[in-house]
Structure formats: structure tokens, C-alpha cells
Amino acid sequence: MYELLNQRVEIANLPTPIQYSPRISEWLGIELYIKRDDLTESIASGNKIRKLEYLIYDARKQGADALITCGGVQSNHCRAVAYAAAKTGMASLLLLRGQAPDSLQGNFLMDRLLGAQCRFFSSDKFRQLPDLFKEAAKDLKSEGRVPYVIPLGGSNATGSLGYVRMMKELQEANLDFRHLFCALGSGGTLAGILAGSRYFDFAGQIHAIAVSDDIPYFTSEVARIRQEFADWYGIDLQFPELARQMDDRYIGIGYSLNTPSEWTDLIKFARMEGLVLDPAYTLKAFLGMVDYCRSGKVKNGERIVFIHTGGHYGLFPKADELAPLL
Numbered sequence: 394m395y396e397l398l399n400q401r402v403e404i405a406n407l408p409t410p411i412q413y414s415p416r417i418s419e420w421l422g423i424e425l426y427i428k429r430d431d432l433t434e435s436i437a438s439g440n441k442i443r444k445l446e447y448l449i450y451d452a453r454k455q456g457a458d459a460l461i462t463c464g465g466v467q468s469n470h471c472r473a474v475a476y477a478a479a480k481t482g483m484a485s486l487l488l489l490r491g492q493a494p495d496s497l498q499g500n501f502l503m504d505r506l507l508g509a510q511c512r513f514f515s516s517d518k519f520r521q522l523p524d525l526f527k528e529a530a531k532d533l534k535s536e537g538r539v540p541y542v543i544p545l546g547g548s549n550a551t552g553s554l555g556y557v558r559m560m561k562e563l564q565e566a567n568l569d570f571r572h573l574f575c576a577l578g579s580g581g582t583l584a585g586i587l588a589g590s591r592y593f594d595f596a597g598q599i600h601a602i603a604v605s606d607d608i609p610y611f612t613s614e615v616a617r618i619r620q621e622f623a624d625w626y627g628i629d630l631q632f633p634e635l636a637r638q639m640d641d642r643y644i645g646i647g648y649s650l651n652t653p654s655e656w657t658d659l660i661k662f663a664r665m666e667g668l669v670l671d672p673a674y675t676l677k678a679f680l681g682m683v684d685y686c687r688s689g690k691v692k693n694g695e696r697i698v699f700i701h702t703g704g705h706y707g708l709f710p711k712a713d714e715l716a717p718l719l
Contacts, residue, residue, distance in 0.1 A: 394592050394628060398558050400448040402453065404480050405433040408562040411698065416666050421686040424696040426568065426667065430559070433705035434476070436503060439703025440582050441473035443555030444547035449481055451551050457486040457541035461529045463522060465649070466491040466513070469674075469704045470546050470579075472500040475509035484538060485509040486529050491517040499709040548581025548614065550621035556585025557592065563698065564593040572691055575700040576678035577601035577639060580614035582702065587632050588616070588622065597698075602681035603641040604674050605648035611639055643681040649673040651711070655680065656718050671704030672711055 414425045433442045452460065453643055460478045464471040464487070471487045478485035487504060493513045494501055504511060506521050514525065526542050531542040543552075563570065577585070590599060603611060618631060622628040632638075639693045646652060651659075651672050659676050662668045670676040682699060685691045708715070 394557065394588075397626060398561070399556075401558075402449045402451050402666055403446065403475060403620045404437075404449070405442045407433065407443075407558075408565070409433055409523070409526060409570065411563075411566050414666050414668065417662070417668065420665070421683065423525065423686055423691060426570070426692065426696070426698045428559070428563070428698050429699045431701045431705065433703070436507075437473040437476035437480075438705060439469050439473060440556070440700070441470045441547055442477065443559060443580060443646040444552030444585075445473055445477040445543075445555075447554040448541075448543055448547055449477055449483075449553050452483070452541035453481075455539075455541060457539045459538040459540045460543055461486045461526060461531050461533070461540050462543040462547075463488040463490070463519075463525070463545055465489065466494060467500045467649070467710055469500060469671075469707065471509070472503045472507075472706060474543060474547075475504045475507040477506045477539055484533070486533060486540075487511045488519075488522070488525050488529060489513050490516060490645075494710075495577070500706045503706060509652070510594055516582070546579030546581055548579040548584070548618065550584075550618050550625050553581045553585035553588065553618055553622075556582050557589035558585075559700075560586060560589025560593045560595055563595060568698070569696065570595075570597045570696045570698045571695040572598050572600060572685075573700065574600045574602065574678055574682040574685075574697065576674040576702055577603045577611060578605060578674055580611050580618060582700075583611070584615050584618040586630075586700075587635070587638070588630050589632065600682070600685065601639045602643050602678040603639060604644060604677045607641045608636055608639050611641075612636060643677050643684070645677060649707070651676070651714065653718070658716055660715075660718060669705060669708075671707045671709050674704050675701055677679075698719060
């Protein structure tokens with residue numbers, strides 16, 4: 394594992410800082426630290442670029458000069474892939490779920506600014522993703538390109554190495570966290586955190602707050618990544634407490650959908666401590682963490698690290714929802 398962590402293309406600003414949050418800590422009666430993975434890069438802000446350091450290393454090893462990936466129209470991951478491709482002199486082709494927007498904004502604006510080709514598909518068509526990837530790869534090959542396919546969220550064993558490395562950063566901080574909270578959207582970040590907790594002796598409890606899908610789905614996804622570690626790298630990982638480390642009760646009214654109460658909380662955290670969360674991922678994970686503190690699952694005075702995985706560009710397309718509360 395240690396040798397694998399060096400097989401990366403350095404495009405993220407690492408290590409990211411770990412910042413204490415005094416006012417939120419006092420409000421909740423705990424010690425809260427924020428792992429600022431929203432500061433990994435300005436344009437590619439968030440957790441995806443950690444994964445892409447390893448995925449692009451692998452792509453280059455295979456002689457690729459074009460990246461193909463997928464996500465929603467406002468996908469943070471697709472934005473990060475578009476940036477990483479431009480940064481490393483590659484082309485990018487994004488397969489996007491949903492209709493082409495009427496205007497350029499948020500993540501989609503950055504995709505186009507960075508030169509990504511974009512194709513749009515209905516939700517029904519998007520379920521045929523393997524076929525869409527094959528068609529996209531075939532088209533790029535006909536143009537003389539060598540394509541490399543990156544899965545949804547960059548979530549495979551190679552991408553997960555980015556969060557194995559993040560756990561090394563936590564170990565080096567030497568802060569003895571009792572709890573770690575993160576958003577759970579595609580499984581790769583959690584798989585890397587779990588693998589890294591083994592290699593870098595993280596003794597705290599891990600809580601992954603789902604923002605879509607349910608525990609059985611994520612159990613299957615993490616099991617797939619675990620098997621990839623075994624098949625691709627000969628690394629046998631065991632995650633015996635996996636189901637207990639995931640919580641799917643905070644999705645609310647749906648993925649990337651928000652209630653007025655959630656918006657009010659997002660504004661409160663921003664004004665309390667300058668902590669700006671994104672509406673799809675970190676807000677819901679943070680609200681899950683708050684509930685754990687309020688319900689006593691996290692005890693008074695315990696030290697928590699919250700992994701801020703970015704996603705700020707997702708706020709801009711939601712401006713009309715936020716405006717009446719501002």
C-alpha cells in the first residue's frame with residue numbers, strides 16, 4: 394500500500410489544513426475540526442481531485458490522452474475531471490444525466506470553460522451506462538484518441554487511494570479524533586477512508602452519511618472496491634463493521650434536493666463560522682453529524698473531524714431557492 398501511494402500525478406494542493414471550529418464546537422458541546430478538502434484546488438475544489446491524482450497516473454501508464462466519465466449536469470466529479478484533463482494536456486468527454494441547461498452556470502459552466510465535450514442523456518438512457526461508455530470510447534478512438542474511462546465519482550480501488558492518503562494526513566496531525574464524519578455519495582471516498590484507517594491506525598469511529606441510495610447499495614459498492622483492491626493490487630481488506638459505519642437517514646427529500654429548513658441551517662453555519670457547505674453532500678452529512686451530537690451518539694467534549702469535500706459550485710444553480718432566505 395505504501396508504494397502505491399506514491400504512484401500519483403501531483404495536481405492537488407496537499408496536505409489540506411485541519412481547522413478548529415470554536416463557535417460550532419461550543420454550540421454542540423464537542424471539539425470540531427474541519428479537514429478542508431474543499432481547498433484541494435480552486436477550480437477542482439473538493440474530494441474528487443485526490444482520486445484523480447491516482448486515476449490520471451494510471452491513465453498515463455496506459456498511454457491515454459482522453460478521459461471519459463459520467464455524472465449529473467451539475468456533477469462536482471465531472472468538473473474535477475474536466476480540470477484534471479486540461480491541467481495534464483488531455484481531452485475530456487462527459488456523459489451527463491439530464492437535459493442540457495438553458496444557461497451556463499455552476500459546475501456545467503466550468504466544464505465548458507475547461508473544454509470538455511458534453512453529451513446529455515435521459516435518466517432511462519443513463520441506466521445503460523456501460524453501453525454509453527463503450528460508444529464514447531469508440532468515437533474517441535475513431536478520432537485517433539486513446540481513451541481512459543473513469544467510473545462515477547472516480548470510485549474504484551485506484552481512485553480510493555486518494556483517501557487512503559488522506560488518512561495518512563490525519564495520522565500525521567496527531568489529534569486523536571474520536572469520530573470522523575464524511576458524506577457518502579458513490580462509495581470511493583469511504584472505501585479509501587476505511588482502508589487508510591487500517592494502514593494508519595485511526596482508532597476513532599467512522600460515520601459515512603449517505604446523500605443518495607441506501608445502505609445495501611453502498612455495502613455492495615464498497616464490497617466491489619474491496620474486491621478490486623484484491624484483484625488489481627493483491628491487497629486483502631476487511632471491513633467487518635461496514636453497515637454500522639454508514640447511515641442513510643439524512644437524505645431528506647432526495648439527492649441534491651433541499652428543504653427550507655436545510656437552507657436555513659446552511660445559512661446559519663455560514664454566518665456562525667464562515668463554514669460554507671454545499672447543498673448536495675456536505676450539508677446533509679453535517680446535519681447528520683449535528684444530530685449525532687444532539688442525540689448523544691457523540692458525547693460532550695469528544696473530538697470530531699468532519700471531512701469537507703467541497704462542492705461549492707453546486708450552490709450557484711440553487712440561488713433562486715436561497716434568495717428568499719437571504
